[in-house]
Amino acid sequence: MTPDLAVSIGSLKLPNPLIAASGCFGYGLEYDQVVDLSLLGGVVSKGLFMTERQGHPPPRIVETPAGMINAIGLQGIGVHRFVKEKLPLLRERGARTFVNVCGTTLDEYVEVCKVLSDAEGVAAIELNISCPNIKEGGIQFGCSLNGTFDVVSAVRKATTLPLIPKLTPNVTDVASFAKAAEDAGADAVSLVNTFLALAIDVETRRPKISNVLGGLSGPAIRPIAVRMVWECYQLVKIPVIGMGGITDARDVLEFILAGSTAVQIGTQNFVDPFVWSKVLDGLKDYMTRHNVARLSDLIGAFDPTPPKATHP
Amino acid sequence: MTPDLAVSIGSLKLPNPLIAASGCFGYGLEYDQVVDLSLLGGVVSKGLFMTERQGHPPPRIVETPAGMINAIGLQGIGVHRFVKEKLPLLRERGARTFVNVCGTTLDEYVEVCKVLSDAEGVAAIELNISCPNIKEGGIQFGCSLNGTFDVVSAVRKATTLPLIPKLTPNVTDVASFAKAAEDAGADAVSLVNTFLALAIDVETRRPKISNVLGGLSGPAIRPIAVRMVWECYQLVKIPVIGMGGITDARDVLEFILAGSTAVQIGTQNFVDPFVWSKVLDGLKDYMTRHNVARLSDLIGAFDPTPPKATHP
Amino acid sequence: MPPIDIAARVIANARLSSDYSVLSLAAPEVGARTLPGQFVMIKPEGVTDPLLRRPFSVFEVLRNAQGAIIGVSILNKRAGPSTRRLYDLEVGDVVLCLGPLGQPFKTVASPAKAWMVAGGVGLAPFATLAESLAAGKTDTTLFYGARTGDELFYLDFFERLGVTLVLTTENGARGTKGRVTIPLEAGLKTLGTGDTAMVYACGPEPMLEAVAKLAARYHQPSQVSVERVMGCGLGGCYSCVVPVRHGGENANLVRSCLSGPVFDGAELVWE
Amino acid sequence: MPPIDIAARVIANARLSSDYSVLSLAAPEVGARTLPGQFVMIKPEGVTDPLLRRPFSVFEVLRNAQGAIIGVSILNKRAGPSTRRLYDLEVGDVVLCLGPLGQPFKTVASPAKAWMVAGGVGLAPFATLAESLAAGKTDTTLFYGARTGDELFYLDFFERLGVTLVLTTENGARGTKGRVTIPLEAGLKTLGTGDTAMVYACGPEPMLEAVAKLAARYHQPSQVSVERVMGCGLGGCYSCVVPVRHGGENANLVRSCLSGPVFDGAELVWE
Numbered sequence A, B: 001m002t003p004d005l006a007v008s009i010g011s012l013k014l015p016n017p018l019i020a021a022s023g024c025f026g027y028g029l030e031y032d033q034v035v036d037l038s039l040l041g042g043v044v045s046k047g048l049f050m051t052e053r054q055g056h057p058p059p060r061i062v063e064t065p066a067g068m069i070n071a072i073g074l075q076g077i078g079v080h081r082f083v084k085e086k087l088p089l090l091r092e093r094g095a096r097t098f099v100n101v102c103g104t105t106l107d108e109y110v111e112v113c114k115v116l117s118d119a120e121g122v123a124a125i126e127l128n129i130s131c132p133n134i135k136e137g138g139i140q141f142g143c144s145l146n147g148t149f150d151v152v153s154a155v156r157k158a159t160t161l162p163l164i165p166k167l168t169p170n171v172t173d174v175a176s177f178a179k180a181a182e183d184a185g186a187d188a189v190s191l192v193n194t195f196l197a198l199a200i201d202v203e204t205r206r207p208k209i210s211n212v213l214g215g216l217s218g219p220a221i222r223p224i225a226v227r228m229v230w231e232c233y234q235l236v237k238i239p240v241i242g243m244g245g246i247t248d249a250r251d252v253l254e255f256i257l258a259g260s261t262a263v264q265i266g267t268q269n270f271v272d273p274f275v276w277s278k279v280l281d282g283l284k285d286y287m288t289r290h291n292v293a294r295l296s297d298l299i300g301a302f303d304p305t306p307p308k309a310t311h312p
Numbered sequence C, D: 001m002p003p004i005d006i007a008a009r010v011i012a013n014a015r016l017s018s019d020y021s022v023l024s025l026a027a028p029e030v031g032a033r034t035l036p037g038q039f040v041m042i043k044p045e046g047v048t049d050p051l052l053r054r055p056f057s058v059f060e061v062l063r064n065a066q067g068a069i070i071g072v073s074i075l076n077k078r079a080g081p082s083t084r085r086l087y088d089l090e091v092g093d094v095v096l097c098l099g100p101l102g103q104p105f106k107t108v109a110s111p112a113k114a115w116m117v118a119g120g121v122g123l124a125p126f127a128t129l130a131e132s133l134a135a136g137k138t139d140t141t142l143f144y145g146a147r148t149g150d151e152l153f154y155l156d157f158f159e160r161l162g163v164t165l166v167l168t169t170e171n172g173a174r175g176t177k178g179r180v181t182i183p184l185e186a187g188l189k190t191l192g193t194g195d196t197a198m199v200y201a202c203g204p205e206p207m208l209e210a211v212a213k214l215a216a217r218y219h220q221p222s223q224v225s226v227e228r229v230m231g232c233g234l235g236g237c238y239s240c241v242v243p244v245r246h247g248g249e250n251a252n253l254v255r256s257c258l259s260g261p262v263f264d265g266a267e268l269v270w271e
C-alpha cells in the first residue's frame, strides 16, 4: 500500500502538501532544471503588484543564527507580464500555481486578483497582507483586524479562485486574524510570513541590509510558527497552510500535526534545492513506520498530553 | 586610558552594562563559584511571587535551532525567603541585585514590591509582566496597554526603588507598551522576554515539554529583539535594557547601538558560565580599536544609513 | 573546589561498538577535582547546533605512566545529535568540559558491602566508584545488565579491582538472561539480619525505581544517580528537577544538578 | 546541462598561505559540465551555522593521470565563518557542491587578444579560462595584482599555458608596485587601431569599475565577473541583483546568479 499524501484546500486537490513559499522560488521556472514542478503540491509565485517593481537596493539579505533576514522589497514583473510570460510555461510544466498578490491599496489587491481570475492556470491566490518590507499597503492591512477583514472581503467579491490570505506573525494574537480572514470569506489562511528584524554591523554601526529592517525566516523561527499554526487551527475551520523554518520531513510533520493541511518551504530551498524529494521520501517513510495510510489523517493530530520527564 | 564601561539607569549606576537575566542565573548565588558577582553590572533574580511555587513538571526545556524553549513555570522560593536567605548573601558578594517580581493579581505585584522596598540590598525591581509560561496574571497585564499602565502605576505608588517593567515581544507594537510603562512612571523598561513557542515530538505526537507551550530564547531571537529595542529607543526617553540571544561582545554592542543602556545575558550562561569576563574583554577591545572612551557614548549610536552593496 | 571549564583536547576516542565510545579528554584540572558520581557538562568547541552542553558522568580519571592525573574520560552512548558528534570526534579535536559538578556517591566501609547496579551506559559512574571502594577495601559487587553480550564493557577493569561481577543480558547471550534486578533480588535475599549492602544504581529510570524499591523492601540503603534534561548543570535554569521527599514532608522539586545526580533512593518520589 | 548537487569528498586542501587554500572536491559531474567563469554553491555537510551556501568560482577542473575529469577545485580566501571553515577542512570531509551555475565568460579567437585582469582571489575564474583560451591558441595575458608577493599564486600554471604574466603588488615586493590597472592602462595605450583585446576582469569592485571604464575609454570590450551576496545561486531569492543597462534603456536590477556573474563591462551600472 503506497501512502496517500494528497490533501485538499477547499475544492483544490493537491497530490501532496509541499508548496514552494513565495519569494523563495522565483517564479517557479527558475527551478525547472533541478525540480520537476509537477511533483510539488504547489508553487507560490513571488509577490506581484499590478506593475513592475525594482525592489530595494542590495544588500538585501543577511544571515543570522539559524536564519536569515531579507528585504528584497518585492522586486517583480507585475501581474500582466506574469500572466503572459510565466503562467503558460508553468501550466506546461504541470505546476499548481499559487499567485502571491500584493497591493499598496485595497483597490490594487482587487485589480490584481481580477487579472488573475481572467487568466488560465492559477490554482489559488495567496493574498500577501504581511510583507514587512514595504511601507505602503500590505502589512497595514495585515496588522489590523478590520483591515484584514476589509481587504479579504473586497477580493472575495472579485474572484472565485481559492483565496488564501497570508498572515503576519508580528501581531499579538494571530488566530484572531485567521478568524477575521475566515469571516471575510477566505478559503484558507497561510502563515507565517517573516518576523520583522534588525541586524547591525557593529564595526560600521550601519544596518547590514539596505532597507534597515527586514524579515526573519529559517529554522530559528520554526517553534514560534508551529505555535501560531496550532493557535489558528484551534480557532478556525478553514484549512491552515503552515510554514516557517521547515528543513525536512520531521519539520513538515510538526506543522501538520499542529494543524496544517499543507506546508510551504521557503529558506530551505536556498540551502538545498533538492529538498523536495527528500521530504517526500521522509514523509512516506514516516507513514509506513507509523502505519498511516492517509497523510490527511495527521492534520491536527497533535496530542497535547504532557510527555514523561524520564528518558527511555 | 582604560575604557569606561559605566552606565546609569536613572539614579542607579552600574560599573558595566552586563546584567544576568532572570531565570538564567538562579538566585545569583549558584554562580558564586564561577563568577565574581561584584564584577557584573547586575544580577536579576529568578521570578518571585509572594509565596513559594513548584513550577511545572519536567521536561521543562527543549532545544530548537539556535535556541531553546523553556516552561519552568516560575518555580521559586517566594519573596520572604528570598529576602531572608538570599539577599544578605548577595549583598555580601557585592552584587547589584535586581529582583524579578511576578504576580497573579495586581495586588500581589504591589505586595511583593512593598516587601522588597522594606528590604536592604535591592538595586531595582524588574516587573515581570511578560512570562509566557503561567496562565494567571503576568502576561495578561503585559499584553494589554491598559493592563501595563495599571500595574506599573500601582507598583509605582508602592515603591521608590528603580522600577523596570519587563516587556513581552509577543505583541504587535512593543514600543507602545514601553510608552505605557513610561507614562505610568517606570524608570526603565527591559525587553525581550521569551517568544511563545511550541515543539512537537513527531514520533509520539506529544509536546516536547510538559507545559505544551513555552518561551523561546537564545541566538535565534536576537534579530527580532534588536529590532524591538530600536523601536522602543526611538519612542521613549527612559533607558531601555535589551536582551535576547546575546552570546558575545559583538551581540552586546548590537543591542547598545540599537539603544540599550544595559543588556541582559540569559541562555548563554548555560552554554558558557564564563561568558562575563569574555564579553567585558571584548567590549574593552572594541572601545580601544574604535577609540571610544565611554561605552555610554555608543547607546543608540546606530546609524541607519544603508550600507554599500559591494564588498571591500 | 569550584568547577572549571577546560577547552580540552581529545586524547583518544575508543569506539567500543557502533553506539558506545570512550572519549578521553586532556583536562587534568577537572580530573583532579572529580569524586565518584560527579558529572561534567560537555560540548564540542565551535559547535552552535546543538546550542547547549550535555551532561556526562566522569567515567575514568586518567593518569599517565607516572600516576599524574592528565584528564577524564566519558563513556558516551549515541542517543541524539550531541552524543553522535562526540562519538565521531577525533584525536586533537577540542571539547569544552565544565566540571566536576553535582553530588558524588557516598562510599561505605567494611563490614558494609557495596553493590553497584548498572544498566547499559549507567556503568559510567561506577569505574571511579569501584576504584574508590577498592582503595578502602570494601567488598564490592557489580550487577551489570546490558542488551547484548557485546555491550558489556570494561569487565577486565572491574575484575582487576577485585569487584565481583554479576552479569545479565536481555538476550541471555552472556550472564543471566533478563533484567539485572533478578540477580540483585536474589542477592538481597541472601543477606542476613545485620548485614548491610549499600546499593548504588545508575541506568534507565524504570531500573532505578525497581532497584530503589527492592533495596527498601530488603531494608538496605540505596543511592541512585538520576538523569534529567539539564540546561546548565550549575543550578541556573531549574530544568533538571526531581521530586524528593525528606521524612514526612511534602515532595519538593529539587535541582538534580545541585542536589544530585546522586540521591538517597528512599527519598526520591517515582513519577 | 542542469546543475547538480554532489556530496563531494575533499581530495586535497592545499594551504597556499595563512589566508588562501585550494580545496579540491571529488565532483566529476560538476567538473564535466563547468565552463570558464561559472561558479558553484558550497557548504560543508552537516553544518547548520552558517545556514546558507556560499558562491565560489570554479578554479580548476581536476583530471586524473588518464585525463578523466574527477572533480573541481576552488581558490578559497578566508573572509568570514564559511571560508574559514572551508580553509580548515581535511581530506575525507564532505562538502555539498551545487553547480555549475551562472553565465560563463565568452572566449575570443585570434586575432583578438585576451587580457585577463585579476585582483587577489579574483584569480579564481582565470585558470579555466586560460586553459580554454590556450586550447584556442589565443594570445593571452594575465594582469595579476596582489597585496604582497606571497599572494601571487599559480604563476607556473599560467606560464605553462603560455600566458604572458604582468604582475603587480601593493608593496612592490614583486612585479610593479601599485594597482594592476597601471600596467593595464599602459597596455591599452599600445594597442593600434583595429587591434582587439577582450578585457576580462575579476576582483574587488573598485578594480572592476576601473577596468571596465579603462576598457571603454580605449574602445575595447570587457567582461567582468561581479560578486554579490548570493542566497541561492539559482534565481530563487533575488538577493544578488546588480544594475544593468542595455543600450539606452533605464537600468534594471538583474540577478547576477542567472544573468551573471559575468557581465559585459559596458552594461553594468557602477554604484
Ligand SMILES: Cc1cc2nc3c(=O)[nH]c(=O)nc-3n(C[C@H](O)[C@H](O)[C@H](O)COP(=O)(O)OP(=O)(O)OC[C@H]3O[C@@H](n4cnc5c(N)ncnc54)[C@H](O)[C@@H]3O)c2cc1C
Residues within 6 Å of the ligand: A311, A312, C039, C050, C054, C055, C056, C057, C058, C074, C075, C076, C077, C078, C079, C080, C081, C082, C083, C084, C121, C124, C125, C226, C227, C228, C229, C230, C261
Ligand atoms: C547526570 C547525567 C549523567 C549522564 N551521564 C552519561 C554518560 O556517562 N554517558 C552517556 O552516554 N550519557 C549520559 N547521560 C545522558 C546524556 O546526557 C544524554 O544522552 C545526552 O544529553 C543526549 O544528547 P543528544 O544531543 O545526543 O540527544 P538528544 O536529542 O538531546 O536526546 C536524545 C535522547 O536523550 C534524552 N536526553 C536529552 N538530554 C538529556 C539529558 N540531559 N539527560 C538525560 N537524557 C537526555 C532525550 O530525552 C532523548 O531521549 C547523562 C545524563 C545526566 C543527566
Ligand SMILES: Cc1cc2nc3c(=O)[nH]c(=O)nc-3n(C[C@H](O)[C@H](O)[C@H](O)COP(=O)(O)OP(=O)(O)OC[C@H]3O[C@@H](n4cnc5c(N)ncnc54)[C@H](O)[C@@H]3O)c2cc1C
Residues within 6 Å of the ligand: B311, B312, D039, D050, D054, D055, D056, D057, D058, D074, D075, D076, D077, D078, D079, D080, D081, D082, D083, D084, D121, D124, D125, D226, D227, D228, D229, D230, D261
Ligand atoms: C560568483 C561569486 C564567485 C566567488 N568566487 C570566490 C572564489 O573563487 N574564492 C573566494 O574565496 N571567494 C569567492 N567569492 C566570495 C565568497 O563567496 C565570499 O567570500 C564568502 O561568501 C564569504 O563567506 P564567509 O561566511 O566566509 O564570510 P561572511 O561573514 O559571509 O562575509 C565576509 C565578507 O564577505 C562578504 N560576502 C559575504 N557573502 C558574500 C558573497 N556571497 N559574495 C561575495 N561576498 C560576500 C561579506 O560582505 C563580508 O565582507 C565569490 C562570490 C561570488 C558571488
Ligand SMILES: Cc1cc2nc3c(=O)[nH]c(=O)nc-3n(C[C@H](O)[C@H](O)[C@H](O)COP(=O)(O)O)c2cc1C
Residues within 6 Å of the ligand: A021, A022, A023, A024, A046, A047, A070, A072, A074, A100, A128, A131, A166, A192, A193, A194, A216, A217, A218, A219, A243, A244, A245, A246, A264, A265, A266, A267, A268, D237
Ligand atoms: C528572500 C525571501 C523573499 C520572500 N518574499 C516573499 C514574498 O514575495 N511574498 C510573501 O508572501 N512572502 C515572502 N517571503 C516569506 C516566505 O514566503 C515565508 O513566509 C518565510 O520565509 C517563512 O518560511 P521559511 O522559514 O521556510 O523561509 C520571502 C522570504 C524570503 C526568505
Ligand SMILES: Cc1cc2nc3c(=O)[nH]c(=O)nc-3n(C[C@H](O)[C@H](O)[C@H](O)COP(=O)(O)O)c2cc1C
Residues within 6 Å of the ligand: B021, B022, B023, B024, B046, B047, B070, B072, B074, B100, B128, B131, B166, B192, B193, B194, B216, B217, B218, B219, B243, B244, B245, B246, B264, B265, B266, B267, B268, C237
Ligand atoms: C530557563 C529560563 C528561565 C527564565 N525565567 C524567567 C523569569 O523567571 N523571569 C523573567 O522575567 N524572565 C525569565 N526568562 C527570560 C530571560 O530572562 C530572557 O528574557 C530571555 O531568555 C531572553 O534572553 P536570552 O536569549 O539571553 O536567554 C527565562 C529564560 C529562560 C531560558
Ligand code: FES
Residues within 6 Å of the ligand: C229, C230, C231, C232, C233, C234, C235, C236, C237, C238, C239, C240, C241, C255, C256, C257, C258
Ligand atoms: S541543569 Fe540547570 S538547574 Fe539543573
Ligand code: FES
Residues within 6 Å of the ligand: D229, D230, D231, D232, D233, D234, D235, D236, D237, D238, D239, D240, D241, D255, D256, D257, D258
Ligand atoms: S542568489 Fe538567489 S537569486 Fe541570485
